[in-house]
Amino acid sequence: MIKIESLGFAYKNRAVFEALSIEFEPGHIYGLLGKNGTGKSTLLRTMMGLLFPDKGVVDVFGYNPSKRRPAFLQDVFMVAEEFYFPGVSVEKYVTCNAPFYPAFNQEQFWQYLKEFEIPRGNNLDQMSYGQKKKVLIAFALACNTRLLLMDEPTNGLDIMSKSQFRKVMAGVATEDKCIIISTHQVRDLETLIDFITILDNGNIQFHHNIEEIQRVLQFGFSFEKALPEDTIYKEGALTGQAFIKRVEAGEDNTGKIDLEMLYKAVNLKGPAINAAFAGVN
Amino acid sequence: MNQIFSFKRWWLLMRRHWIENSKFFLFGSLSLLGVIAISFMFLLVNGTHYQAYSECILYLIGLFLVGAIFASGAFDALQKKERGIAYLSLPASHFEKLLTHIFYNLIFFTIIYSLCFYAMSEIFELIVKSRVQAEPYKYSFEPLDWEHPREFMVAKNYLITIFFGVQALFLAGSIYFKRFSFILTTIVLVLFILFLGYYINSIQHGLLRGYYGTGASLHSLGLSLPAKIYRLPPALVFILKWLLLLGWAPLFWLVAWFRLREKEI
Numbered sequence: 241m242i243k244i245e246s247l248g249f250a251y252k253n254r255a256v257f258e259a260l261s262i263e264f265e266p267g268h269i270y271g272l273l274g275k276n277g278t279g280k281s282t283l284l285r286t287m288m289g290l291l292f293p294d295k296g297v298v299d300v301f302g303y304n305p306s307k308r309r310p311a312f313l314q315d316v317f318m319v320a321e322e323f324y325f326p327g328v329s330v331e332k333y334v335t336c337n338a339p340f341y342p343a344f345n346q347e348q349f350w351q352y353l354k355e356f357e358i359p360r361g362n363n364l365d366q367m368s369y370g371q372k373k374k375v376l377i378a379f380a381l382a383c384n385t386r387l388l389l390m391d392e393p394t395n396g397l398d399i400m401s402k403s404q405f406r407k408v409m410a411g412v413a414t415e416d417k418c419i420i421i422s423t424h425q426v427r428d429l430e431t432l433i434d435f436i437t438i439l440d441n442g443n444i445q446f447h448h449n450i451e452e453i454q455r456v457l458q459f460g461f462s463f464e465k466a467l468p469e470d471t472i473y474k475e476g477a478l479t480g481q482a483f484i485k486r487v488e489a490g491e492d493n494t495g496k497i498d499l500e501m502l503y504k505a506v507n508l509k510g511p512a513i514n515a516a517f518a519g520v521n
Numbered sequence: 522m523n524q525i526f527s528f529k530r531w532w533l534l535m536r537r538h539w540i541e542n543s544k545f546f547l548f549g550s551l552s553l554l555g556v557i558a559i560s561f562m563f564l565l566v567n568g569t570h571y572q573a574y575s576e577c578i579l580y581l582i583g584l585f586l587v588g589a590i591f592a593s594g595a596f597d598a599l600q601k602k603e604r605g606i607a608y609l610s611l612p613a614s615h616f617e618k619l620l621t622h623i624f625y626n627l628i629f630f631t632i633i634y635s636l637c638f639y640a641m642s643e644i645f646e647l648i649v650k651s652r653v654q655a656e657p658y659k660y661s662f663e664p665l666d667w668e669h670p671r672e673f674m675v676a677k678n679y680l681i682t683i684f685f686g687v688q689a690l691f692l693a694g695s696i697y698f699k700r701f702s703f704i705l706t707t708i709v710l711v712l713f714i715l716f717l718g719y720y721i722n723s724i725q726h727g728l729l730r731g732y733y734g735t736g737a738s739l740h741s742l743g744l745s746l747p748a749k750i751y752r753l754p755p756a757l758v759f760i761l762k763w764l765l766l767l768g769w770a771p772l773f774w775l776v777a778w779f780r781l782r783e784k785e786i
Contacts, residue, residue, distance in 0.1 A: 290609055290786045308782075309524045313612035322603040326541040336537035340530070340612040 241265055241301070242287060242387065242418060248295035249282060256282050257442040259296065266386065267415045268449070271433035272422040273503050278439045280422040281321065284389045287420075288318045301386060314341050316387040317380045321395060325372055327365035330358070334379070341383040349382035356404050369396045377405065381412050390421045394428040402428050426499035436499065438506050446506045448517060450497060456516050458487050459498045472512045473505035486516050524614060531617045538621050550633055553587065557641040564645070571649045573665045576642050577673065581680060584634060585687060591630050592691035593703035595622045596781075600699050605786035615781045623774060627688055679766060686769030693777040696784065 242264040249257045256279040264270055274280050285291045286298055289305030289312065298305055303312035325333065330353070338344040353360065356374040364372060373396055380388060394402050409432050413419060423429055436453065438446035448456075457472070463480040474483040484505050487493045506513050539546075560579055564571065598608040608618075652660045673680065687710075694706030732739045738752040753761070 285606075285786070288606075288610055290606060292783075292785055308609065308615065310527070310530060310612045310614055311522050311524060313610055316610075318606065318610055320603065320606045322606075324598075324601070324603040324607050327544065328541060332540055336533075336540045337611075339533050 241299075243299040244283075244287075244296070245299075246296035247286065247293050247298060249279075249286060249291065249293050255442070257296075260442060260444065261296075262437070262444050262447060264418050264420060266418045267413070268435045269409070269413050269419045269421065269433050270435045270437055271426065271429055271499070272420055272437050272439065273424075273426060273499075274439035274445075275507075276424075279442050280439055281391050283439070284318060284391055284420065284422055287387070288316060288389060289313070290318075315385050316389070317341075317383045317385045318389040319373075319376055319380045319391065319393055321391040323372070323376055325364040325367075325375070327363065329361055329363050330375060331361065333364060333375075337379070338382075341385065343384035345382050345384060348384075349378055352378035352381055352408055355408055356401065370398060370401055373397060374401060374404075377408070381408065384417075386417055388417065388419045390419070390423075392423055392425075393421060394423065394425050406432055426503060430497075430499050433499070436502065438503060440507070440510075445510060446513065446517075452517070453497055453502070454487075454493050454495070456487055457497075457502070457513075458485050458491070458493045459483075459495055459501065460485065472516060473501070473509045475501065475504070525616050526614065526620075527617070530613045531620060534611075534613050534617055534621045535624065538625060542625075546633070549591075550637060553634065553637045554641060556587075557583065557638055558644075561641055561645040565648065569659055570661045570663070572663045573646075574663070574671060576645070577665070580635075580638050580642075581673065583638065584631070584684060587634060588626075588630060588684065588688050589691045589707070590703055592626045592688045593695045593706055595626050595692050596695040599696060599784055599786070600702075602786055605784075609784065609786055615778060619774065619778050619781055622692060623689075626692055627685065631684075682766040682770075685767070686773065689770040689773035689777070693773040693780065696777050696780045 244260060244262050247257045247260040249255075260279075260283070272280050272283070282291060286293060287300055287305060289308045292306045300312065301315060303309060305312060305316075328336075334346070334349060338346065338349075350360070353375065356378060358367075358371055358374055358378070362371075364375065367375070373393070377390075377393060380390070394405060397405060406428070409419075413434075421429060421433065433450075435449045436446060437444065459482070460468070461477070461480055461482050462468075465481075467474055467481060467483050468485045470486045470488070471483045472485060474481050476482075482498070482501060484501060557579075560583070564575060564579070598604040611618075646662070649660070649662050653662050690710060691703070691706050694709070695702045698705040729739065732741055734740070737758040738750055740751075741749040
């Protein structure tokens with residue numbers, strides 16, 4: 241379990257977090273959303289032990305990440321937005337990096353590469369950005385760490401690769417794994433994420449799982465001008481209006497969640513969304 | 522699991538460093554051979570009386586200079602965010618990471634540099650000796666005379682310990698300074714030497730006015746006799762001497778270790 245309590249962090253001249261508190265549980269894929277500069281990457285790097293909190297506590301599986309102890313590092317992996325590969329072949333890269341991760345599975349790695357259509361013997365410095373990213377994602381998944389942090393993993397991937405990514409990711413979520421994906425491209429991950437966390441100005445603005453969202457909010461589309469009375473958020477489309485409304489008592493809601501619209505609703509109609517979720521835990 | 526040092530993890534790190542940098546080491550060695558060859562060519566072109574002593578001076582200058590440049594690039598992974606993230610999140614302790622760099626910068630570099638220099642110096646001496654043989658009235662060669670050693674030959678052990686210290690300083694500098702670590706560490710070193718010179722000079726002309734020193738003892742210069750002699754105990758002199766000679770490298774490694782632990786990306 242990952243527990244962050246009253247986290248305070250500031251860069252030289254800019255405070256990012258004042259007193260952020262949040263918990264992440266294993267068995268979920270968290271989607272970490274937020275505007276640019278709200279602290280998504282900072283939060284991931286703090287959990288990874290690459291940035292140290294100014295105040296508060298960050299506890300990852302009982303470890304203090306700032307110590308960067310080998311036992312902690314071999315159980316976490318971060319797919320950073322900007323990443324580096326040495327000029328060696330994929331095979332050599334695996335040979336010299338995989339032994340650091342006790343749960344690394346070679347078979348799994350080559351299987352993921354096959355799914356990503358990456359040739360086995362290629363040199364990493366001759367690959368495109370997207371290909372390298374796929375190698376990194378495959379390596380990260382094959383490490384089988386309990387915590388997997390991904391910062392904009394679909395950036396730089398083409399349409400086919402995004403689909404391959406979703407397919408691969410769908411198979412890796414297990415009870416003991418916690419995957420946190422920071423992204424702006426919510427549509428790429430809509431089907432994967434089962435917990436939505438939205439950051440705003442260093443604060444948690446929204447932190448609910450899909451079941452809770454479905455229990456509280458209904459996403460609909462109206463071809464008419466009139467919208468349901470309890471509509472919280474609406475936006476115009478070519479042929480009508482998309483809206484989010486509260487689920488009425490006793491109403492069965494199994495409709496699809498539009499993450500992009502939810503994100504906009506949380507940002508623009510924050511108080512109304514919070515009021516709808518009041519008392520939901 | 523030992524969180525500070527595990528031989529297995531260190532071996533894996535050493536292997537990883539070798540595999541990822543083998544091309545750099547190969548090309549680096551070739552360039553080193555080239556630079557040494559050019560330096561020897563200058564010796565060949567600019568003289569007729571060749572001394573093995575000059576080769577030794579060249580060896581030491583190169584060892585210190587190239588060694589410092591090499592060491593100041595040791596932690597270049599930390600100078601860029603993407604490389605730094607991969608490096609710091611690699612499951613090994615800071616001590617193991619530092620030890621790997623100490624090994625490659627101090628032992629591996631010194632061996633490779635010495636081998637390159639030795640190879641070139643053998644070729645140089647072959648050329649020189651053939652010249653001397655062909656034109657003995659024009660050319661001459663003076664080998665090292667260990668029975669009548671020159672200053673640096675006497676001080677070779679001290680020079681080696683100073684080299685360790687300088688290497689360690691530039692290694693620490695490569696973590697401390699995000700950019701231009703070689704230049705900035707050199708500036709720090711020069712400032713430190715200037716400050717040390719000024720400090721010693723101030724003591725000699727201030728506190729110790731009226732005294733002169735010989736080794737580890739002080740003699741008063743007073744006109745009234747008997748003159749006073751202050752002497753440190755020989756054991757303390759021995760400890761201080763070797764601490765000052767050998768202490769710099771561990772001190773800078775410690776600084777580097779602390780800095781690596783504190784490093785944020």
